[in-house]
Amino acid sequence: MSSSDVWARFEHDPRSPQAARLRASDKDRDVAFEALGEAFAEGRLDHEEYDERLTAVSTAKVLGDVVPQLQDLVPDAPTGALARRAGGSVVRPDVHEQAVAKWRSDRREAVTGFIGLSVLLWTIWAVTMLGGFPWPLFPTGFALMNLVRTVVQKQDIIEAHEKRLLKREKKALDLERQKQKELESGSD
Incomplete structure (x- = not known):
């Protein structure tokens, strides 16, 4: 696991103030355990500090409790590297750019x-009934409403596109982890 994608593997980014107060899941703890294991294997943690951090992560109640255990091991993204949503939450720029591109396509x-x-x-x-009832008003009105909705919303x-992209990415990661576990259990 590369250190740059550790934060993205959490259900919600624990560095975000909104997510820091959310309860930590077993998957979130597993991500932290893997990051700590990698740091220990690379010699960035000694055995005693590794054990202390493992204990702290295993007893973490909320996502914010995990951050201090990883913040000096996993680099933060640069300030501009996270796109800020209107609601104040953050999302990775690649996901945000894909979502904006999809919206542009929708528009x-x-x-x-x-x-x-x-x-x-x-x-x-005009060809068939010029001067008759202007029935094209209705279908073009509905098409115009769709255009206005796309621009206004x-x-x-x-x-919504960001959520869908993140959900798809998470599903792919889960599938990859499951295949990895099957390979590991099959080789034992």
């Missing part, structure tokens, strides 16, 4: 859907 689809649908329907109306949509 582009909404714009092209509105324009394409409008041109098509109003052309049909930008932050909510980006946060």
Whole structure:
């Protein structure tokens, strides 16, 4: 495990003030145990300090209790390396950039859907029933509402994309860990 991705492997980043008060899960403790084991194997901790930190992590109630045990072993991301959400929580910049790119794609689809649908329907109306009831108002109105929703709810949509991306990433990590455990148990 590279030290740069340790914080990302927690359910919630324990350095975040909002997450620091959340209860620590067994998975969170396992991440901390692995980081401590790696530091011990690399000689950055002596046996006594390793045991002290293991005890502190195993008795940690909230995520904030884990941070002091790892902060001098795992580098913090630079100040600008975490993107701040509107609600004050933080997310890794790569996840934020992917979510913003997905929102831009959603916006582009909404714009092209509105324009394409409008041109098509109003052309049909003009060719077939010019002067009749302007029925294309309804479908183009719905397409316009979708475009307005996409623009107005930008932050909510980006946060939903971030959550989805993080959930997908966590699922992939869990699957990778499960395969690793199966390989380790199969080789014993």
